[in-house]
Amino acid sequence: MAAVSSPPLIFVRHGETNWNRDGIIQGWTDTALNETGHRQARDVGDALARDLAAFNDFDFIVSPMIRTRQTMQYIRVALGA
Numbered sequence: 001m002a003a004v005s006s007p008p009l010i011f012v013r014h015g016e017t018n019w020n021r022d023g024i025i026q027g028w029t030d031t032a033l034n035e036t037g038h039r040q041a042r043d044v045g046d047a048l049a050r051d052l053a054a055f056n057d058f059d060f061i062v063s064p065m066i067r068t069r070q071t072m073q074y075i076r077v078a079l080g081a
Contacts, residue, residue: 010048012075014067015040026067033070041071045078052079
């Protein structure tokens with residue numbers, strides 16, 4: 001019986017926000033990505049698409065914060081999910 005290959009478990013931190021940049025702890029304050037954060041999220045999405053090209057089944061878990069949902073959207077688009 002052949003082994004079934006599944007995608008690895010991957011943790012991704014959200015892209016940069018203005019508060020990250022300024023050293024302010026965000027906690028549950030719902031801050032959005034800044035321009036750098038959007039670029040970072042796009043870049044990580046592209047990198048994951050290259051690294052995970054052999055897989056086509058993904059599960060996503062993301063916090064309800066806007067910065068994490070924005071980051072995940074770039075990843076989902078890059079993975080075609």
